[in-house]
Every structure is written in structure tokens, then in C-alpha cells.
Amino acid sequence: MSDETTPICSAKGCRTAAVWVLAWNNPKLHTPERRKTWLACDDHREHLSQFLGVRGFLKDVVTLSEWESRPSEG
Secondary structure, eight states: OOOTTSOBOOSTTOOSBOOEEEEEOOTTTSOTTOOEEEEEOTTTHHHHHHHHHHTTOEEEEEEHHHHHHSOOOO
């Protein structure tokens, strides 16, 4: 069960708790080190990864807990 503080999957219409972080950037819009993020549940991780991957945007896929434990930049 999720609440307002539980990160949810970025897939359209999905309300499942997120397990994965898909870090990406659009090289036409963002500097190389910039990372935007989508969150994914287990069921949508592959679909969202493929969507970003075919466009050359996907940079990294890690668990949400790993992402949250990284030192913050800036």
C-alpha cells in the first residue's frame, strides 16, 4: 500500500510503489552530467528502460534505495 510519501512508478496510469530509478538525459537539452529521473516498479522497468534506450537517453538503472543512498550533489 502506498501513501503520499511513497515514490510511485512513472509509467502512465501506474500507482505501484517504485523500486527502480532510471537516470537519463536528452543530450540536445541537457549538459552531459545532468540526470533526470523516472521511477519504475518491477513490471514497468524494462518498458521504460527500452523507451529511453532507443532514444539514446538512458544513462543508468539502479534501485531506489541505492539512488537515495548516493551522496547528494551541489
